[in-house]
Amino acid sequence: MRLHMLYTDNHIFTNLSISLSLNxxxxxxxxxxxxNSHVITCKGIVSWGKGKPLKVEEIQVEPPKSNEVRVKxxxxxxxxxxxxxxxxFPIPAFPRVMGHEGVxxxxxxxxxxxxxREGDLVIPAYIGECKTCETCMSEKTNLCxxxxxxxxxxxxxxSSRMSIRGQIAYHAFSCSTWCQYLVINVNFLLxxxxxxxxxxxxxxxxxxxxxxxxxxxxxxxxxxxxxxxFGLGAVGLGAIKGAxxxxxxxxxxxxxxxxxxxxxxxxxxxxxxxxxxxxxxxAELLKDLTAGMGVDYSFxxxxxxxxxxxxxxxxxxxxxxxxxxxxxxxxxxIQMGVEEPNVNINIIGLLIGRTLKGSIxxxxxxxxxxxxxxxxxxxxxIQLDELLSHEIKLEDVNKVFELLKQPDCVKILIKx
Numbered sequence: 001m002r003l004h005m006l007y008t009d010n011h012i013f014t015n016l017s018i019s020l021s022l023n024x025x026x027x028x029x030x031x032x033x034x035x036n037s038h039v040i041t042c043k044g045i046v047s048w049g050k051g052k053p054l055k056v057e058e059i060q061v062e063p064p065k066s067n068e069v070r071v072k073x074x075x076x077x078x079x080x081x082x083x084x085x086x087x088x089f090p091i092p093a094f095p096r097v098m099g100h101e102g103v104x105x106x107x108x109x110x111x112x113x114x115x116x117r118e119g120d121l122v123i124p125a126y127i128g129e130c131k132t133c134e135t136c137m138s139e140k141t142n143l144c145x146x147x148x149x150x151x152x153x154x155x156x157x158x159s160s161r162m163s164i165r166g167q168i169a170y171h172a173f174s175c176s177t178w179c180q181y182l183v184i185n186v187n188f189l190l191x192x193x194x195x196x197x198x199x200x201x202x203x204x205x206x207x208x209x210x211x212x213x214x215x216x217x218x219x220x221x222x223x224x225x226x227x228x229x230f231g232l233g234a235v236g237l238g239a240i241k242g243a244x245x246x247x248x249x250x251x252x253x254x255x256x257x258x259x260x261x262x263x264x265x266x267x268x269x270x271x272x273x274x275x276x277x278x279x280x281x282x283a284e285l286l287k288d289l290t291a292g293m294g295v296d297y298s299f300x301x302x303x304x305x306x307x308x309x310x311x312x313x314x315x316x317x318x319x320x321x322x323x324x325x326x327x328x329x330x331x332x333x334i335q336m337g338v339e340e341p342n343v344n345i346n347i348i349g350l351l352i353g354r355t356l357k358g359s360i361x362x363x364x365x366x367x368x369x370x371x372x373x374x375x376x377x378x379x380x381x382i383q384l385d386e387l388l389s390h391e392i393k394l395e396d397v398n399k400v401f402e403l404l405k406q407p408d409c410v411k412i413l414i415k416x
Contacts, residue, residue, distance in 0.1 A: 036063055036070075036108040044179030045098045045397045046164065047086040054086065054397045059097060059169060061181040062161040064110035069186050071122060076102035076177040077202040078400055078412040080233065084338070085172050086401075093153040093170040097162055100126050102177030102416070103192075103201035113186045121194045123205045123374075126150075126173035127360070128187045129367040142217070142365045147187045149360065150174050156185060177205075178394070180416055190370055193378060199413050200377055200384045203234065206361070207411070208387060209373050211238025211301060213362025214334045215246055217369065219297045223247030226295040228286050228314050229269075231302035232260035234387055234411050235336055237267045238362075239299040241382060244268030248297075252289055254282055259407045266386045283313035293317070296331060303337030305344065311335075312349040312356060329354035336362070387411040 044059040064070045076099045085096060106120045116122070128147025135141050143149055147156070153170025154160055161183035162169040162176065172178075174188045192201055211234070215221045227243040229236045232255040243251050244267070252271040253264035261272040273285050280288075287294050298311040315331020329352045336359050350356055364370055376382045390403050391413045403409050 038063065040070075040107075040181050042180035043394060044162075044176065045394065046095045046169065047098055049094050050087045050092065054098065054400065056395055056397055057095075057164050059179055060163045061179070061183060062163075064108060064113075064161070064183050065155075065157070066110050067112045067186050068110040068155075068161075068183055069113060069116060069122075069189060070107045070109075070181060070183050071104040071124065071189075072107045072181055073102050073104040073177055073179060073416040075104075075198045075202045076414040076416055077199075077205075077207075078404065078414065079206050080337075080404065081206070082172070083401065083404070090341070091151050091153070095164055095167065096153055096170045096172060097176035097179050097182075098172055099178030099414075100124075100173045100175055101202055101205045101207065102175070103196075103198050103205070104177075104182075104416075107181065109186075116186065116189065116191060120191050121196065121201070123190045123192055123201055123370075124175040124177060124182065124184050125188050125190060125205060125361075125366040125370065126175060127364065127366045128174070128185065129365045130187060131367065136365070142361060142363050142369075144187075147185060155183070178397075178414060178416075180394075188366065190366060190374070192374060196374075196378065199388050202413065203384050203387050203411055204370070204374055204377065207234030208238035208241075208384065209364060209370060210336055210359070210362040211235040211240070211299065212242035212245075212373055212382075213238075213364035213369065214299055214336055214359050215239055215242030215248075215297075215362075217363030218334045218357060218359045219299070219332050221246040221248055221297055224249055225297060226250040226252070226290055226316075228252045228254060228295045228298045228311070229264075230254045230282075230298065230300045230307050230311055231304075231337060232257075232264050232269075233301065235301040236299070237263060237387065237410070239301065240264055240269050241267040243297070243299075245381075250290065250295070252286060252295065254286075257407050263386055263410060281313075282307070282310040286314040290316075294331060298331065298333045300333065300335050301337045303335075303339035305340060308335060308343055309346045309349070312346060312354060315354050317352070331355070332357065334359050388413055391415065 046057045128144045130146040133145040227248045229239045253269040254273045294316040300311040333356045389410045
């Protein structure tokens, strides 16, 4: 791998173009125990409010404090959750520096940081893991108590490391990857092999890993089972690959975009349903493909309210024929997508025994589980090439949400 960087920071290099292997670059950079003390002014993509266009702004990024790292971003990618943040969901904190998927190199480190040095290639995550709190020690959740999931756009100490013309700027989750530099707590970073393809690294930091993790950590898909995946974006394709990898023999993808069928098959999908091609409900179409039984697991990746109920009704029912006919549900539904904060659920579909479970980051623990998925990608057990559909520059920010509407769009890569 050859890395070409242009630094204008007088504290590091001035107008110096380097063509070195990343490994050699790491050896040349000193190991730091304290942060560089200067503020960096750089460019980033900012949302100023619901319905307002995204803008490229000059952002002042402070040096990292204790247990924090400042990262120079190389690439970022677009997740549909970014649409929610841009429109003020779940908390309308503006201006917000966008992005939560990406890959970059360590620029400087704060006091107390161990295991990282300048030049290391890292993936920012929005799920922390201390490995010592009650929840980290359990298998019931991936949400750390010490390093919690952050919606308010602030660091753990309640402040921001970013500003725009003197005004506080809010982070996206724990990061803000659509910016040339970001500051993040070290417990939200994963160091990776410098030979990793940068697009692959960026895609692993949320979408695909969320879907894959949901089949593995949340549903615990069993060998020989049947699976339905609602929505074949990056999350859905991750769920397809995860289900297939864990032994599912029938993996059914559902999407109203016929172009997604080929993508689904590339990741292991066995059957495809386009709801617009039939007058039947999705639940009925799925039962037609499963001898009238329904699937063992449904993964709802869109957040579209009617599809949540379809996912519930699509899972397996067992019928018994005694004096009175009785049915009971055995299916599991994992909900990953969100479009609206409140939805109406058909409670009868759950009362008979089905299980509906919400999921953040597919139940993955960033330090423990994400490296396992990363290792599968490194060994080519998982190939992410099919995900990349568009690449843009940071300055082309206004193309992002329009590209998401294109029928062939799966993942957009932003060159930072």
